[in-house]
Amino acid sequence: MSCGDPHDKDCSEVLDHLYEYLDREMPAGESEKFQVHIDECSPCLATYGLEQAVKKLVKRCCGHDDVPSDLRSKVMGRIELIQAGEVVSEASVRDQAAREQAQREQAAGAAGSGSAAACADGDAGDARPEAARAE
Structure with missing residues (x-):
């Protein structure tokens, strides 16, 4: 531009x-x-x-949610792979994110604070309309 x-x-x-x-x-x-x-x-x-x-x-x-300390390096690494012409499939990114989320939840233990508050009504992790999530 x-x-x-x-x-x-x-x-x-x-x-x-x-x-x-x-x-x-x-x-x-x-x-x-x-x-x-x-x-x-x-x-x-x-x-x-x-x-x-x-x-x-x-x-x-x-702003109150903790961001993983290595997030920036992971994002920059993926950007560099894409800029280098390597294929980074959306599915592999989603799978990796799901594995990391499961590890964080497991590490949080049974206390399960559930502090990931949504900005608006609904689930912050899923921006689809409620009817679509119910499917």
């Missing part, structure tokens, strides 16, 4: 690293360049605003 205006940072580079910027995981010098670009580029500013809103919503709805 490019807005057509000249910038020190290309729009596609800004958008590729937007979450690093949002999460403040970017070195200070790079962060300043991103801020300048976002201030100058209305399409990137709009995307930034949308992603920032999504991040706030996720934090509000799920």
